[in-house]
Amino acid sequence: MKNTLLLLIIIFTSVAYSQQLPEKPIHIPFTQTAGGHIIITATINxxxxxxIFDTGAGMNLLTKKFADKITDLKKNSTLPYWSSCNRRRNSF
Structure with a gap:
């Protein structure tokens, strides 16, 4: 009896809280770089x-230049940031 009740609870909760398919398909425009990265346009505040749309990323990162444009963005000051990622140093 306990096993049957437990099974019914598991089935009910998995059906009740599962994702529902939207009535209409959602289309999100994107571009793909030569390296395979998916680039989307989005709005933050x-x-x-x-x-870069990366489903495997463990955190979200913004460049300092972009983050400074957002006035009410909560920033984590304990993490380092790089304002010139992928820029070569000029040698004189």
């Missing part, structure tokens, strides 16, 4: 930007 009213500021538009281009972002």
């Amino acid at each position: 009213g500021i538009n930007g281009n972002f």
Whole structure:
């Protein structure tokens, strides 16, 4: 009896809280770089930007230049940031 009740609870909760399919398909425009990265345009607190869509990323990162444009963005000051990622140093 306990096993049957437990099974019914598991089935009910998995059906009740499962994702529902939207009535209409949702289309999100994107571009793909030569390296295979997917770039989407999005808005954060009213500021538009281009972002790499990475489903395997463990955290979300913004460049300092973009983050400074957002006035009410909560920033984690304990993490380092790099304002010039992938820029070569000029040698004189």
